Amino acid sequence: MNAKRCDETRELLADFDAGLLDERRADEVTAHAAECEACGAELAALKRTAALLDATEPARPSRDLWPGVAQKLAPRQPSRTWWGIPRPAQMRLALQVATIVLLILALTVILPLHWDQGPAVSLPHAVDDDAALFGHWYAQASLTSGLGNVQALSLIAATQPPEAAP
Amino acid sequence: MKPPDSTAVVGRAKAGDVQAFEALFRDHHARVYNLAYSILADRTEAEDVTQRAFVKAWEELPRLREVAAFAGWLNRIAANLARDVARSRAARKVPANHSEPTGDKADQGLLAEERDAQVHRAIGSLPEHQREVVIMYHLQGVPVQEVAEQLGIAQGTVLSRLARGREALRRKLAPYVEQ
Numbered sequence: 001m002n003a004k005r006c007d008e009t010r011e012l013l014a015d016f017d018a019g020l021l022d023e024r025r026a027d028e029v030t031a032h033a034a035e036c037e038a039c040g041a042e043l044a045a046l047k048r049t050a051a052l053l054d055a056t057e058p059a060r061p062s063r064d065l066w067p068g069v070a071q072k073l074a075p076r077q078p079s080r081t082w083w084g085i086p087r088p089a090q091m092r093l094a095l096q097v098a099t100i101v102l103l104i105l106a107l108t109v110i111l112p113l114h115w116d117q118g119p120a121v122s123l124p125h126a127v128d129d130d131a132a133l134f135g136h137w138y139a140q141a142s143l144t145s146g147l148g149n150v151q152a153l154s155l156i157a158a159t160q161p162p163e164a165a166p
Numbered sequence: 167m168k169p170p171d172s173t174a175v176v177g178r179a180k181a182g183d184v185q186a187f188e189a190l191f192r193d194h195h196a197r198v199y200n201l202a203y204s205i206l207a208d209r210t211e212a213e214d215v216t217q218r219a220f221v222k223a224w225e226e227l228p229r230l231r232e233v234a235a236f237a238g239w240l241n242r243i244a245a246n247l248a249r250d251v252a253r254s255r256a257a258r259k260v261p262a263n264h265s266e267p268t269g270d271k272a273d274q275g276l277l278a279e280e281r282d283a284q285v286h287r288a289i290g291s292l293p294e295h296q297r298e299v300v301i302m303y304h305l306q307g308v309p310v311q312e313v314a315e316q317l318g319i320a321q322g323t324v325l326s327r328l329a330r331g332r333e334a335l336r337r338k339l340a341p342y343v344e345q
């Protein structure tokens with residue numbers, strides 16, 4: 001027998017036996033196994049392996065194992081309300097995403113303000129009174145961007161220039 | 167083997183329903199036990215691992231996302247516990263207590279018992295993915311399609327793992343399958 005042909009067939013026997021080969025290769029294996037005694041014997045051994053496994057008794061526990069399990073189960077409230085609550089890892093991720101979004105918001109809203117309104121934005125530098133400065137920033141942030149109070153305040157906190165510090 | 171609404175049962179157990187969890191135990195414990203037994207070759211240890219695997223599964227269930235792949239997930243838990251036991255036993259240099267099969271097997275010949283024990287040990291030496299499909303398909307008679315569903319993998323993957331597993335077992339069990 002052609003040794004190369006035998007090697008190729010041996011490689012395919014398990015897949016052939018499992019029905020995984022396409023028709024052409026399956027036909028080749030069938031033909032070779034029929035005329036080659038060694039490969040035919042190998043295929044038969046594979047089939048006997050499957051039969052041996054099928055005939056093997058599964059192991060069985062000597063007793064009912066459930067009572068031993070049941071007594072160790074910590075009670076859990078049958079409840080669905082906690083399903084929607086994010087776990088700590090997700091909470092952290094949400095906070096990180098929120099921070100990034102806030103930064104992007106600050107950059108995309110504030111930078112255009114500087115470019116579009118030119119001198120109006122340089123106003124804070126001319127104002128030395130803290131209260132006036134705050135009022136100006138608050139008004140500008142909420143009026144020009146349509147932000148709510150909280151967002152406008154965060155924006156002010158995030159963008160207050162160093163000159164504004166007392 | 168697998169009740170049609172098993173995903174719903176897993177969902178109920180996940181929400182804390184002990185009765186649903188007992189139903190899961192009844193459906194899955196034989197496989198888990200065989201998995202542990204193939205790794206440990208010791209009935210008492212396999213029983214202990216089976217119980218601990220279900221207790222752990224109960225604790226971890228709320229974090230299980232792929233409810234449909236419950237069986238494979240449970241297999242992982244059991245296999246990990248069994249490997250831990252095998253490792254600590256090896257560290258203590260204690261040999262496996264190859265306990266005799268009991269009950270309905272008493273009237274079978276010693277040869278058949280020894281052969282079955284060899285088969286279980288050979289299955290235990292397979293890579294994990296091959297071992298679980300061989301146990302499910304050959305020892306428990308679960309059809310390929312159901313094995314695929316329970317493990318959340320394609321039928322072709324099941325067949326391929328079975329092919330590789332049988333190929334390896336044919337060599338490990340040579341005295342029984344060569345003529």
Ligand SMILES: [Zn+2]
Pocket residue numbers: 001005006007009032036037038039040
């Ligand atoms: Zn040949």
